[in-house]
Amino acid sequence: MTLTELARLEEMATEGPWTWYIHDYSMATLCADGDPIENPIMDVGPCKSCANAAKNRHEEWKWGRCLTPKENNACLIVALRNHAKALIACAEELRNIADAKRFNRDHFRDDTEFADWVKSRAIHTLRSLEEV
Ligand SMILES: [Zn+2]
Numbered sequence: 681m682t683l684t685e686l687a688r689l690e691e692m693a694t695e696g697p698w699t700w701y702i703h704d705y706s707m708a709t710l711c712a713d714g715d716p717i718e719n720p721i722m723d724v725g726p727c728k729s730c731a732n733a734a735k736n737r738h739e740e741w742k743w744g745r746c747l748t749p750k751e752n753n754a755c756l757i758v759a760l761r762n763h764a765k766a767l768i769a770c771a772e773e774l775r776n777i778a779d780a781k782r783f784n785r786d787h788f789r790d791d792t793e794f795a796d797w798v799k800s801r802a803i804h805t806l807r808s809l810e811e812v
Pocket of ligand 1: 726727729730731746747
C-alpha cells in the first residue's frame with residue numbers, strides 16, 4: 681500500500697476518535713465519539729452458547745472470549761485509527777526530508793545547516809505524534 685493510498689483510506693474511514701463501548705457480557709461496539717448508537721463502526725461478541733454461559737455465570741465482558749478479539753488487538757484498532765493522521769504526517773515528513781535538496785546551496789548553505797534542518801523537522805514531527 682502506498683502512502684497516498686493509506687492517506688485516502690484514512691480520509692474515507694469514519695472520523696475518529698474511536699473507542700470500544702462495552703454494553704454487557706454479550707456485546708461491545710467499536711464506535712466514533714464514544715457513541716455506539718449514533719456512530720457505530722462494528723459490533724463484536726461471543727457466539728450465543730458462550731454468551732449464555734457467561735450470562736449464567738454472571739460474568740462481565742471479556743476480550744478474547746469465543747469470537748471476540750483479544751484485548752491487544754481491539755486496543756490496536758483504536759490506537760491506529762486515533763493516530764492515523766499523525767502517523768501519515770510522520771511518513772510525509774520523512775518523504776519531505778528524503779526529497780530535500782541537500783546539495784542545492786539555494787536551500788542549504790552547507791551540511792551543518794541541512795543537518796540542523798533535518799533534526800528540527802524530526803523533533804517537530806515526533807512531538808506532534810506524541811501529542812495525539
Ligand atoms: Zn462461542
